[in-house]
């Protein structure tokens with residue numbers, strides 16, 4: 001035997017336990033008339049037919065028999081993996097035949113170590129982690145877990161190979177990892193189903209040596225299934241099965257030297273509370289979930305992509321909506337909140353007539369405006385506006401722009417200053433003087449570099465004198481400065497340019513923002529009276545205030561934001577379905593892994609939590625990346641498309657919560673499916 005296989009006995013001497021003489025200890029396993037019948041359609045397979053058997057603490061029993069004689073079936077029953085169809089089973093004084101799935105999982109975890117037919121180790125996982133697995137479900141603390149796993153690996157001669165993944169180990173080494181895993185929880189009973197089936201005779205002897213030592217030095221009861229007579233003779237007692245019944249049951253006495261070893265002390269068997277969901281357990285399950293995800297990085301990344309796209313779309317869309325709304329608000333603020341518009345013609349919102357500013361209507365006159373200024377106490381300033389589009393010519397430069405006819409109060413009403421020169425005066429308005437004030441763009445285009453003030457421009461072949469240049473102000477909805485405009489006295493525009501006294505719109509300034517509603521109704525009353533409208537006649541003018549306009553604009557942009565967010569939300573939903581899809585595939589693909597976890601004592605809840613946490617981790621990481629992408633996109637949009645955006649914290653917090661919810665919602669079904677698997681069937685799954 002290899003020297004490395006020697007069990008370092010002092011490592012297991014923490015709690016001395018009274019050693020048992022084989023065949024004379026208290027009964028550990030008591031089977032009474034056990035039957036197991038499998039029904040497949042109308043065919044009945046009677047795998048075990050009435051087995052009664054007592055195995056005592058400290059026994060070392062080998063089970064032999066032809067293939068299909070029911071050996072694995074009886075092992076599964078002894079190991080509480082399966083339940084008998086008929087008969088009673090008392091394990092360590094407790095009747096276990098009627099226990100629930102989770103109760104049996106707890107017993108497996110605390111009392112039984114398995115070495116499965118075929119090693120059944122977790123793939124792409126280190127030897128150390130494989131050995132630690134049963135302790136995770138028993139709730140052993142991290143430090144002790146490492147310590148004990150290392151001890152167990154050393155005990156089977158694998159010191160130094162702890163970090164090797166299972167596929168980097170030979171068959172014999174894998175079998176020894178499986179043995180180390182079975183003994184790490186200090187079980188009362190180790191069940192080994194053909195532990196040497198795939199090994200050469202020397203390696204097989206090494207593995208049997210470990211079992212013998214565990215049996216002698218730690219008093220662990222061992223039941224193993226084998227086809228080979230040689231292997232069976234390492235045990236003290238042999239049971240031969242035939243057609244689901246015990247055919248022979250005899251003691252082996254080739255182990256005469258074993259009696260001497262029996263006086264040595266044996267290991268501790270610590271009673272532990274069954275694993276419950278406590279914080280260490282949760283951390284452990286989170287770690288398990290992370291490891292599982294890291295094993296499939298590419299798949300995890302692609303699964304997250306759905307959530308990333310969804311979350312970033314929501315954030316970007318909401319930020320576009322909010323940006324639009326903020327810029328509309330800013331514009332409205334810049335126009336002035338105590339501003340009112342009076343326009344000719346009725347504005348019938350739901351109806352057909354939309355006569356606001358209609359050039360064909362003649363219902364608003366300069367006299368009306370003068371009356372408003374004179375008679376409405378809540379109005380401080382009034383200016384008519386007359387729009388026209390004209391070609392301005394200076395020397396050989398010319399420029400097509402909007403020339404607005406307004407009164408001298410226009411700069412005060414619109415809170416828009418003159419940058420150089422001066423605005424025209426009341427006298428200019430009265431005398432319909434040919435004076436003009438231009439915006440920056442016109443100055444730049446007509447007088448390249450020169451100061452426009454004092455220059456002359458021609459409008460419709462009439463010379464106008466430039467008296468001032470307007471300051472820059474705000475932006476129009478396309479994001480351009482409002483500088484491509486020129487102002488002349490409204491009298492001049494009416495008489496000399498347009499040749500008509502019609503007015504389209506007047507700006508009225510209320511004395512304060514609070515007074516806008518009063519002003520609105522007073523103006524309405526006054527104009528109705530002046531236009532001699534009877535009670536049944538509708539207004540032939542429209543008075544609106546900025547607050548109404550601001551509200552309407554707000555409503556529009558909110559609707560747009562909600563619409564965009566809904567569209568983006570659909571992609572989040574699709575991302576969630578993607579997660580569910582992958583998790584379902586993963587449950588099927590990892591059936592064997594789930595079987596191993598359940599068989600070595602994981603409760604259904606632990607498996608369920610693991611899968612649930614995997615999907616939550618996927619969706620939350622996806623969500624976080626999505627937030628980063630969403631913010632980046634929101635910051636890039638103004639530069640690339642020129643649209644204003646505003647990243648909102650609500651949408652960020654909302655996305656985080658939503659993506660976690662997606663993980664829980666879409667992860668729950670696959671997780672439940674995984675937890676509901678039957679351990680033996682899952683282990684048998686190919």
Ligand SMILES: Nc1ncnc2c1ncn2[C@@H]1O[C@H](COP(=O)(O)OP(=O)(O)OP(=O)(O)O)[C@@H](O)[C@H]1O
Pocket residue numbers: 038039040045046047065066067068069070071072073074
């Ligand atoms: N889940 C199952 N459904 C139906 N029949 C089953 C099932 N499991 C086992 N059997 C049948 O029960 C009988 C006993 O099977 P078992 O696995 O106990 O045999 P075994 O003695 O372990 O054989 P081997 O030495 O080949 O491992 C066999 O005829 C088998 O086909």
Ligand SMILES: [Mg+2]
Pocket residue numbers: 071072073117193
């Ligand atoms: Mg078998």
